Structure formats: structure tokens, C-alpha cells
Amino acid sequence: MENLLVLQSGGPTAVINASLAGVIKGGFDHPEKIGKVYGSLNGIEGVENETIRELDIFKNEENLRLLKQTPASYLGSCRKKLPPLGSDDAFYDRIFEVLEKYNIGYLCCIGGNDSMDTTNKLSAYAAEKGKSIRVIGVPKTVDNDLVITDHTPGYGSAAKFVSNCMRQIALDTDVYKMQSVVVLEAMGRNAGWLTAAAALANDSELSAADIICLPERAFDADSFIKKVEEVSKTKKTIMIAVSEGIRDKDGNYIKENNSRGDKFGHAALGGAGKTVEGWIASELGFKTRSIELSTLQRCFAAGTSLCDVTEAFNAGVKGVEFAIAGHTGMMAGFKRISNNPYNMEIVPLPVCDIANFEKKIPDEMITADGFGLTDKFCEYARPLITGEPDLIYKGGSLQFAPKL
């Protein structure tokens, strides 16, 4: 009987292991097709180096449940871009030698853009060489930048963290009587989805995201300062979210743009948030603080979205089902059926149409002045952050799956 191998690559998320749990469960649930369920350590490098482990500890339901709430890549990750097909046969031969040694009939690659490229290349190589292995991609990325799929597991939980941080920091900042500004910097070098999630912090009671700066719009410092000044006329606490990837009209990253800093005698000290913090403080004189969410936004498993965890898990299960059904070179993608009620379907999408493309926020989701998101964005993103999973803690510590 053929076996299943699963690997993870790229940057971790809070729910990438929920997808791993889904793949494992999908494997165990089809004993008529799948013999053993293996995991490769550190992505494709684990195949190359033959660091492959059986995942039987997850036959225990409690362990599987813990895996679903364990952040980061449980199997370890790598950032290896596979060589172009035909350029390095030795590499591919080695990979397939190991896959055959372990009698792998089904390979699931959980990851983002590079992992879909891996899925693409391995399935193409297998087809070319007449190998029967089916290769399926299971998406993850907090950046939500994969094309064709409606969204990507990992995004909902990261978006929830960002928007709830904005809400809480807005209250924290508002306690004194003085004018004050917070600049929160979120991940997203080219696509602003995660920064955009700050817009979900707003509701009828609280304006917790007054200005949002996305990499989809050229950042003009003068308009930005003018906008901050305008908001300050009616609001004591100004909440700003900026993407790490904001650039000026010439494409220069704001964080590397010292020209304005020089003008006022302040060199840029850090990322985009730190840079605009300096500008606001020096030009408007408001008390300003910048906060970088750093890796917390992608690994904060203590505040995930139930929608996201469930979809991540289901994408894993479906990935295995697609492979069993004979699909290869496909990704378990998301197709939205309706917004209200939220209804979504997992469908096989060809990875060759996904790998190496990048989905940015469409124009209709960005307000005319470029400093906010429209209702269309909120209708799109709100369901993805909805719901709170029951989490297992012990003595106040979030519990994780036992190590292999």
C-alpha cells in the first residue's frame, strides 16, 4: 500500500499545524488507500536528507487536538526554492529516490507561494518521468497573497490578532487627556491584506483605525501628515496602521527613506512604523508611539479565529482527498459561495496558476484617499476572523503537541 508524506515550508503561522493535523487525519481516515503517514522535517530538505518520521503519535485524539493549537511549523520549515526543471536532475532524482524508498504515493506540501512552486515542480517532474505520485499543495500564509483562492489559511488568525491589538491599544492610548498617536506596523511587504485587517477594529462604538497605509498605494509623506493633522481636529487619540512595505512614488521603501528625516534632522531608526512615528512627532508635535507586532502576528495561537483554524484543518483533509481522487499539481483552494451567511467550498486549483503570482488588495476595497478600506473589504474579511476556538491551557500556559 502507498504511503502519505507531508511537509511544511515557508514562514510559520498560527494555524499551519491545523492544516498538518488535517492532512494527518485525512491520511488516517483512508486506511484502504494510505498505509503510513510520514512527516518530512524541514520541508523538502527532509526528503533530501531523509529525515522522515512516522506521525503515529497523532492517532491519539488529544495529541491531534493539541497540534491544531500549536503555532509555527511543527515539522520545521525551510526556505528552499527548487531548481528549475531540467537544470538539476540530480536533485530531483534524489528526491524521488527517497520518495520511492518510503513508497510515497501521496505528497502534501503545506506552505505559501514557494511551496506551491515546489508542488508545481514536483508534480511536473513526476508527470514527465511517468511517476505515479500525486502532489497536492495546502495553502498557508498570513499575507493572504495567493491568487485565485478566495483567501488563505493563516490570514484570518493573523488578521484577528492585528485588529484586536488595534482595539486594545486604542483604549490603552486614550486614557490620558493629551493628543496622542499610535502607529502599528504590520507584516506585508507587497500586499497589504494584514495591515488592512486593522479596519476590522472599527465599529459603531470605537474608531480604532483612523488611518491605514498600504503598499498598494504610493506613500506620500505630505498627504499623510496632512491626514493625521485633519484627524487630530476631531479625535484625541489617533490610531494608524502601516504596512512594513509602504513605498514612496518612486518605489523606495519608507523605512529606507531618510530624505524627509534628514530635512528635520532625524534619521530613520527602524521600520516603516518607526519612521513615520518620527515624522509625526517632529512635524506635528504629538506624543507618538510606534509598535511593531513582529512575529507575534503570525504565531499568536492564543487568539486564533475559529473560522481560520477550521478551514486550515479542512484544507488539509481535502488535500489528501484530492490526492486520493487522483489530482496532482493542485492546491486545496477556497471558493466563496456567499458572504451572508458565510459559506465557503474547498476546491482543487491548479498550482501552476498560483505559484509565483501575488494577489494585492483590489481597488474597490481601498477608499478614494488611499488611507482606509471600504465596506467591501470588511464584508470580505470579517467572516475570516470570526469565532473563537476552545483552547487547552495548563497552569495558564497554552499547551502544544508533544515533540516527535
Added chain:
Amino acid sequence: MENLLVLQSGGPTAVINASLAGVIKGGFDHPEKIGKVYGSLNGIEGVENETIRELDIFKNEENLRLLKQTPASYLGSCRKKLPPLGSDDAFYDRIFEVLEKYNIGYLCCIGGNDSMDTTNKLSAYAAEKGKSIRVIGVPKTVDNDLVITDHTPGYGSAAKFVSNCMRQIALDTDVYKMQSVVVLEAMGRNAGWLTAAAALANDSELSAADIICLPERAFDADSFIKKVEEVSKTKKTIMIAVSEGIRDKDGNYIKENNSRGDKFGHAALGGAGKTVEGWIASELGFKTRSIELSTLQRCFAAGTSLCDVTEAFNAGVKGVEFAIAGHTGMMAGFKRISNNPYNMEIVPLPVCDIANFEKKIPDEMITADGFGLTDKFCEYARPLITGEPDLIYKGGSLQFAPKL
């Protein structure tokens, strides 16, 4: 009938409003003694300026429950140190004029060290002038640095956030094969309690806090680098927590200490975490990242400790009861009865013994090399972070009390 006035001051916490909810509930629960329940906006300044509001919206149970999960000071805060008694009678006269106008018989001040000083001065002034008002302090501070009381509401939730961040970041950082280091900077200028909470991240499965640097010990850069190097011999991912307040043997803050930076050509760019990040990277060559939790550690209401929320609320309720029983110039303090099972009592403690003192971590809780915490600390702190409250979300957003 006399009325109750409550105010909040100092830096916000995730549970200071749970104490406010407790005071309000305590007021409503004693209609035989207390007429109206008022809140003063922005601490004592709200008394001075007569911005005083009735808190009747919290007769609604749902609103009261939401208040318990609303971070930051709901009534607003201030950082005013009251003038020494006898130095500014006009100020005190104005305060008592307003208190009398609103027929305040009971005043609860929720806050940290400065608020206990306020409690102390107001009760002393009242006693001196023969006024019948009873003034009670209700403690809060993430720093846990109030003396006499076993601990302080606000600490448990902040400690839980810090330790769970360490756990999650440890997994996030461990996914690649390379040696890497994370330096997490936590609040606490003089007392290291919050940084120490990183020690709670460790358990038999995971070492998520390998080195902890507290302001209670002089920071020696050479010993520190040696310690990092030592840990690197057996561990790929090194997790370090440093207090913002670490100082060298001469008492200079590490973040301002450029001498070592100059030696290696790197100026200190930010706080303590950023500074030691630079040292590790340049001297050991490890991939190093520093993360500043910033205000999130004090306002993260989405991950509070049930123990902390409950105790914060009960301290508010008890504060009112102490006032009704005739106490004044007292703080609702915590007395630990036992660790296992955890059992704690709320008792009146004289604020004159608390205000303007500072509790540091005792020697027996710090390991001999100064880079860790002993079991004694973990036994002390573990119960404080234990338990998870049921939180109310709507569409993925943590919900807060409606505005006044």
C-alpha cells in the same frame, strides 16, 4: 444617604476595569449605605474639574460583564502626584468642596503607587480636617511592585501574556535549522517581576526562556555574552527575556550604554532588547531578533488570567466593603494563605506603609548566576496566571463596555 465615588489613575492594565466593575458592584450591592455610584474622569483631575458621571449603565449585568473584559482605564487616567499635605491647602479644599457637593462618603482610588499616595494624602487630610469621608485604595499595576501585598491585580494577566508570548515565539523561531536568538523586552524599570514571568514559559516539553535578565541584578555584558554562547552549545534556538530597566554595575541603563556598542561600531538604536540584540549579533554572529511587547503586555485583555480578573474584581468589591466598615487610608491588599491549593484573602492594609515603596524580586527567587528564576518564583507566580475567562466577542472583535 452618602454616595460612592471611584477613580482610576496611573498606567492602564488589562484588568483595572475588572476592579472598577467590582467597586461599582460593591456600591450597588449596598443600597442601605450607598446612594449613588459616581465615577471621576481622569483620576483626581476629574474631581478638581468636576467631571463626574453616574455609573448607572452598569446596573445592566451585560454592561458590567463587558466592563470586566475592557482593557485600560475606562474612566480615563492621570499621572498627578498630589502636593504634600500643608503645602497647597487650596488644592485640597477644592477637592473636598467637590466631594461634599456630591455628598461623597466613600472614595475608591484604583491604581498603583501614586494612587496609593493619593489615597494616603486624601485620607490624612480628611482625618486632619475632621471630614467623615473614607478613602480606600484598590491596587493595580502590571509591575507587581507594591509592598506588603502578596501581589497586585494586573500582574497575573500581563505575566500570562509575556510567558505565552515566549512560548509561541520559541516555536516560531525554532522552525529553521540555523542557530537563532530572540530577545524579548518586557516592562519593569526597577522591579523585574514582569520579565521574570518569562520563566513560566518553561515546562518539561519546552525551554522557552533560557536566559532572563532582571533589573535586580547588575547587567554584565561579558557574562551575558558568555552565557548566550554556553546555551548555544546545546540549543539551536535561544530565548532571552530582558527587562527594559537592566543597568550595568554603575547603574547606567543598558539601553543608554553605547560604550560596548562603540567598541564594535554599533550604536545602541533603541531599548535594552535592541541593544543586546546588536551585541549578540555582532559578537556571536547568530541570527538575532528583538521584540518589544510595548503596551500590549499591559492591555492584552484577550488573554487575561481568570485568577487575575477574579481577584481584581473582588478587590474592588472588598474595597467598598472596607469603606463601609469604616476603614480609611487602607488598601484592599492580598494575603496568601497557601500555594497548593492556591488560596488568597483580601485584607485591609495601611496605604502609608505602601505608597512610595517598591517591592523587588527577593534573592531566593533568582538563580545563583542571576540569569534565571528559581522554583520558588514559579510556585509564587504560576497560580496568578492560571485560568481563562469566557470572553465575549462579536464578529471576531473583543467587545468592550459601552461609553458613558
